[in-house]
Amino acid sequence: MTPTILQFQNVDFQWADATKPLIQNFTWSLEPGEAFYLDAPSGQGKSTFLKLATGLLKPTRGKILRDTKQIGFAFQDQRLLPWLTPYENLKLAMRHPDDEQIHKLLARVGLTQKAEQHTSTLSGGEAQRINIARALLNNPLLLVLDEPFNGLDEENAQICAELIQEWKNHSPENTLILTTHLHKFQTLCNAKKLVFS
Amino acid sequence: MTTAKHKIWGIVPLLICLLLWGGLSWLNQGRVIPTPLETARAFLGIIQDPECWQDLLATILRGLAGLLGGGMLAITAGIFCGRHPKIHDAVSPVITLVQSCPPIVWISLLLVWLSIGNAVPFTVVFLSVFPVLFVNTATATRGLDERWFELAKIYRFSRWKHLTAIILPGISQGLAAGFSYALGITWKVTATAEFFGAQNGIGARIYKCYREMALPQLFAWTLLIAMVGVVIEALLIQKIRRK
Secondary structure, three states, rough: OOOOEEEEEEEEEOOOOOOOOOEEEEEEOOOOOOOOEEEEOOOOOOHHHHHHHOOOOOOOOOEEEOOOOOOOEEOOOOOOOOOOOOOHHHHHOOOOOOOOHHHHHHHOOOOOHHOOOOOOOHHHHHHHHHHHHHHHHHOOOEEEEEEOOOOHHHHHHHHHHHHHHHHHHHOOOEEEEEEEEEOOOOHHHHHEOOOOO | OHHHHHHHHHHHHHHHHHHHHHHHHOOOOOOOOHHHHHHHHHHHHHHHHHHHHHHHHHHHHHHHHHHHHHHHHHHHHHHHHOOOOOHHHHHHHHHHHHHHHOOHHHHHHHHHHHOOHHHHHHHHHHHHHHHHHHHHHHHHHHOOHHHHHHHHHHHHOOOOHHHHHHHHHHHHHHHHHHHHHHHHHHHHHHHHHHHHHOOOOHHHHHHHHOOOOOHHHHHHHHHHHHHHHHHHHHHHHHHHOOO
């Protein structure tokens, strides 16, 4: 039997106040090393799907099985703790804090100078780069990226795409799910299209 | 407006109060309201007496012990209930009941149960600040953005990280406001409990002045306890607010 990292078994999901399900009878499995991008119009549940995949939401019906806890998630809304500096935000997310790795990643995303500044002083693009760096920090087995290039200029989007590609190349087991409205990044890491609704 | 100008404007209401006080005292010729000058003389006399500092220390220690004891339990229970809304809703009526009880009820009962001593002011302060800080903490915790907890779930934060990185920083402003209010209650309740049920402390001194009708001294002790409240508020609460 092929090993899977994530399995959706006849999954339904419906918000409590909705009249019809967002996801209906969806069965799918994700094998180690695969990469997928979600294809659905805006507001059709891409973020909800990612939350189901990572266990942040429970399905209304059916089962979702995960074979790893090593997950990195770049949230669409960044979610940096505003009372911490970028450096502290990264350190907090690390299972085994490693200063060298944090500084290396900060340098890669061009934010060494801002490491100790108040997070609230970061621009949207800078916060997004920290968000991506945080998702990659623990070298996750499953990387989930929700519109990771939002708010990034072309140069920084390219830098982040390279970082993601390096992480993917680092191990044949590394698995990716992403959503992005930018066509040029939809096939990042040879991602295949996934239609779920 | 600059900070210096703010400070000057802050003095104006105090000067108005002083003028009103002087005016009222002048109207009744100092019979039941001592003049500010008489009070100032009595104040100087009190602070030159070594016993004053022992009374002051006794009041501060009783007040702070009750505040810290009640505060620690309130924060712990408040955070727990804030994260478990059903339990919070279930215990809320009991907390409201305790909060509605006037301190004089606790003082009366505790004097019967525990007799005169440190236990009465400590317990009354404890019971008076607990509901205030519990409600404050539980409400602030319930108001925390759930998205932070999703972040914590993804990055598998330990309970300690949950508490120190998300909950405490997230509720610190609400907590500072609650502690500021509780601190005000603390000195009022400590002095009242000492008035009825202690042999030393500022409240006991106020009782003695009342029995002897030593009004300038009574005003001076009142001034002293108010100053303690202001200084401790500035030392503790303002620091939390600035963080």
